[in-house]
Amino acid sequence: MSPIALDIAIHLAKIALIFFVVLTLAAYLVFAERRILAWIQDRKGPNRVGPFGLLQPLADLIKLLTKEDFRPAGADKWLFYLAPAMAAIPAILTFAVIPFGAPLQLFGREVPLQVADLNVGLLFFLALSSIAVYGVALGGWASNSKYALLGSIRGLAQLISYELSMGLSLVPTVMLAGSLRLSDIVGAQEGIWFIVYQPLAFAIFLISIAAECKRIPFDIPEAEGELVAGFHTEYSGMRFGLFFVGEYINIIVLGGLATTFFLGGWHGPWLPPFAWFSVKTLAFAFFFIWMRGTLPRLRYDQLMHLGWKVLTPLALVNILVTGWILMLR
Amino acid sequence: MPRPSVATMPIITDFKAIATGLFVTWKHIFRRSVTVEYPEVKRTPAPRYRARIVLTRDPDGGERCVACYLCSAACPVDCISMEAAEDGNGRRYARWFRINFSRCIFCGLCAEACPTLAIQMTPDYEICERDIMELVYEKEDLLIDGCGKDPAYNFYRHAGIGVAQPRGAGEREEEPVDARGLMP
Numbered sequence: 436m437s438p439i440a441l442d443i444a445i446h447l448a449k450i451a452l453i454f455f456v457v458l459t460l461a462a463y464l465v466f467a468e469r470r471i472l473a474w475i476q477d478r479k480g481p482n483r484v485g486p487f488g489l490l491q492p493l494a495d496l497i498k499l500l501t502k503e504d505f506r507p508a509g510a511d512k513w514l515f516y517l518a519p520a521m522a523a524i525p526a527i528l529t530f531a532v533i534p535f536g537a538p539l540q541l542f543g544r545e546v547p548l549q550v551a552d553l554n555v556g557l558l559f560f561l562a563l564s565s566i567a568v569y570g571v572a573l574g575g576w577a578s579n580s581k582y583a584l585l586g587s588i589r590g591l592a593q594l595i596s597y598e599l600s601m602g603l604s605l606v607p608t609v610m611l612a613g614s615l616r617l618s619d620i621v622g623a624q625e626g627i628w629f630i631v632y633q634p635l636a637f638a639i640f641l642i643s644i645a646a647e648c649k650r651i652p653f654d655i656p657e658a659e660g661e662l663v664a665g666f667h668t669e670y671s672g673m674r675f676g677l678f679f680v681g682e683y684i685n686i687i688v689l690g691g692l693a694t695t696f697f698l699g700g701w702h703g704p705w706l707p708p709f710a711w712f713s714v715k716t717l718a719f720a721f722f723f724i725w726m727r728g729t730l731p732r733l734r735y736d737q738l739m740h741l742g743w744k745v746l747t748p749l750a751l752v753n754i755l756v757t758g759w760i761l762m763l764r
Numbered sequence: 765m766p767r768p769s770v771a772t773m774p775i776i777t778d779f780k781a782i783a784t785g786l787f788v789t790w791k792h793i794f795r796r797s798v799t800v801e802y803p804e805v806k807r808t809p810a811p812r813y814r815a816r817i818v819l820t821r822d823p824d825g826g827e828r829c830v831a832c833y834l835c836s837a838a839c840p841v842d843c844i845s846m847e848a849a850e851d852g853n854g855r856r857y858a859r860w861f862r863i864n865f866s867r868c869i870f871c872g873l874c875a876e877a878c879p880t881l882a883i884q885m886t887p888d889y890e891i892c893e894r895d896i897m898e899l900v901y902e903k904e905d906l907l908i909d910g911c912g913k914d915p916a917y918n919f920y921r922h923a924g925i926g927v928a929q930p931r932g933a934g935e936r937e938e939e940p941v942d943a944r945g946l947m948p
Contacts, residue, residue, distance in 0.1 A: 471793065476796070
């Protein structure tokens, strides 16, 4: 096999692997969330389908695929049909830049466990996380429903309040690593993880990613009880499923990114690198579920207040202090 | 109420509150669940639980129901219907009696309204059918062979003038007074 063909084959294999693993994991995250929330609430959760309910995601998939794919009257057909994909695709696309393991020696060459080692990987992530909100905004807009529209407006308002602080909280990691390339950021954390140097940036990033994946306490765009289901009120069947699974892919991806930026990526003692990456990422997923079982939803203006008046100034001060210390060093 | 400014935002109290909340939910993860896994484990309902409705008989084996329509009138969802009839010796009964359990809300008002204690609630809550028409119970489905909650009670021993027994023969009933015999 020629080297180029081998290159392509390896890349395709990695893409297929990521698709399979991330989608399966997202489906099982839904299941895990239902079980853990149930435990938190002293219930048992879904335990009927298969042993311990482990086939529940499959049953859900079959259910969603066989449901009616309903389009409300007056909805914008193309936008309505495209929006779920616009929400789910950027989420899984972000995974392309995350290094999920140490480079492997395969066929006499070094294979990085990362689909694309972009030199602007961090910007790529920020760009995609902004694009992901188009799915929310356009889905709500195209639904021709007031609740969906309100949800998408809230989604946009939420985006502009957390996105800035999220981007700013990552600047110190870039300053420490001296690179926007994610593999370099992971490499810089071989000794000490950035969370030690940057606990404040980590806290800001954690709050921002909770808002980014629209989780309680920041599930304002889909606040059930206020907006029925927010931007995906009018969606049914697998289109709703795509929104839903996109959200869980987002949790995995953002957990992976938080791992990459602050928790040393795949670095760690004893366990193999891939296992470390999975453990850290799933710990974030668990934390989000745990948080959902604990906290109430913030009000619309409270999030704006938090984002603009607390997190953004804090992140800016953090950058200043980090820069100062780096300069003095 | 003025909005709290950033300077006075109770950040420490907030974080403490969030941590306390997280700790509480963490403890609950390991607590035993209170779920009763229904098809395998069945709870025994209280004896006075209100579920499937039955028509009972008096101790002599006769139908208690006198088709007075009070249950049907009391029913808030109009799920009880019947047709009254009278047998040879003047005793009223329901020619047909129908309860639509797909409508019934198991409120128990029919049982409360019943003057003869004929209609009663039972704790049998497993009423479930694939075909909704199966939930329409006719008289033969409703009538049971027992007396239900009041085994000794027989309406016609107390009332039902001249129907089951001659006048004055009922329990705690005095001989009819001959009004003309009181003439001076």
